[in-house]
Amino acid sequence: MEIKFYGVRGSCPTPITREEYQSKLIEILDESKKIILEEGIDCSSKEIFNRLPDHLKQNIGGNTTCLYVKSRSGQHYIFDMGTGIRVLGNDLAPLAFGGDPLNLNIFMTHTHWDHIQGWPFFKPAYSPKTNIKFYSCIKNLQERLERQQIEENFPITLGMMPSKKEFQLMTEHEEISVGDLKITPFFLKHPGSCTGYKISEGSRSFIFATDVEFRPEELDYLNAWKDRLGEAELLIIDAQYSSEEADKKIGWGHTSVQMAVEVADRIGVSKVALTHFEPDHTDRDVLKIVDSEIGLGEHRVEVVLAKEGLSFTLD
Numbered sequence: 456m457e458i459k460f461y462g463v464r465g466s467c468p469t470p471i472t473r474e475e476y477q478s479k480l481i482e483i484l485d486e487s488k489k490i491i492l493e494e495g496i497d498c499s500s501k502e503i504f505n506r507l508p509d510h511l512k513q514n515i516g517g518n519t520t521c522l523y524v525k526s527r528s529g530q531h532y533i534f535d536m537g538t539g540i541r542v543l544g545n546d547l548a549p550l551a552f553g554g555d556p557l558n559l560n561i562f563m564t565h566t567h568w569d570h571i572q573g574w575p576f577f578k579p580a581y582s583p584k585t586n587i588k589f590y591s592c593i594k595n596l597q598e599r600l601e602r603q604q605i606e607e608n609f610p611i612t613l614g615m616m617p618s619k620k621e622f623q624l625m626t627e628h629e630e631i632s633v634g635d636l637k638i639t640p641f642f643l644k645h646p647g648s649c650t651g652y653k654i655s656e657g658s659r660s661f662i663f664a665t666d667v668e669f670r671p672e673e674l675d676y677l678n679a680w681k682d683r684l685g686e687a688e689l690l691i692i693d694a695q696y697s698s699e700e701a702d703k704k705i706g707w708g709h710t711s712v713q714m715a716v717e718v719a720d721r722i723g724v725s726k727v728a729l730t731h732f733e734p735d736h737t738d739r740d741v742l743k744i745v746d747s748e749i750g751l752g753e754h755r756v757e758v759v760l761a762k763e764g765l766s767f768t769l770d
């Protein structure tokens with residue numbers, strides 16, 4: 456399966472500010488000058504770009520949570536409908552408005568704004584050839600989505616969107632097969648609750664645990680978590696805060712970078728992708744926090760920052 460990030464910001468969509476854009480641009484110009492001095496004036500722009508440090512080649516992205524998974528045979532799975540789903544919808548629109556029906560499976564972790572806000576802007580939902588099946592542990596998911604689109608909030612109601620929609624309730628720890636994938640929901644500590652998912656295709660598995668608060672004093676609980684969920688190779692997890700911020704925001708429902716890496720180590724995955732970044736942190740802040748936090752302890756796991764457009768293949 457292929458796993459692709461369409462939204463990695465937490466809480467609120469975060470377009471780049473003028474100040475952040477300008478400071479990035481100055482850094483790029485400084486780096487480019489150095490490269491031209493070394494390579495000569497005939498050096499092409501593409502060559503200069505290729506030699507820039509990674510953090511200047513790509514931004515983290517300002518869209519809120521949306522993860523897309525495509526199975527080996529090409530079936531579509533979406534986890535959460537933050538503003539990133541608008542961009543995913545643009546990518547899927549040619550299929551939605553082509554000749555054949557488009558079948559989509561959408562799994563919801565919870566319905567905080569940053570996880571549903573992109574849905575009214577998801578173009579495939581406006582095609583009568585799109586069949587959408589929603590899965591969640593939320594009894595009244597349909598009603599919650601309808602409420603987002605009452606006419607004071609948005610001109611088109613959920614019922615007016617021409618796609619066909621079905622809602623299936625899941626039970627915690629009960630694995631279900633949906634096409635090529637097997638998916639198991641489990642609850643996470645977060646205000647109002649949140650559902651994590653273990654997702655498997657054949658022998659390859661990953662865990663999606665956005666919006667969760669892990670505290671150092673609660674780590675023993677992870678042994679039970681691991682026993683129940685079994686093996687996985689990748690963990691995608693909330694890493695909204697620095698440790699200092701997490702200590703000041705107990706009960707807010709999010710995890711520090713250091714704790715996210717510790718959790719990954721304890722459950723034995725080989726790779727952890729950090730996500731749900733704090734909207735008040737610039738890209739530079741996020742990189743700085745991740746750098747200093749992963750240096751705080753020893754860990755075996757490979758740490759990756761989720762960025763819009765980043766993808767992993769588990770085949």
Ligand SMILES: [Zn+2]
Pocket residue numbers: 465466520567569570666731
């Ligand atoms: Zn969130």
Ligand SMILES: [Zn+2]
Pocket residue numbers: 565567645649666708
């Ligand atoms: Zn939340």
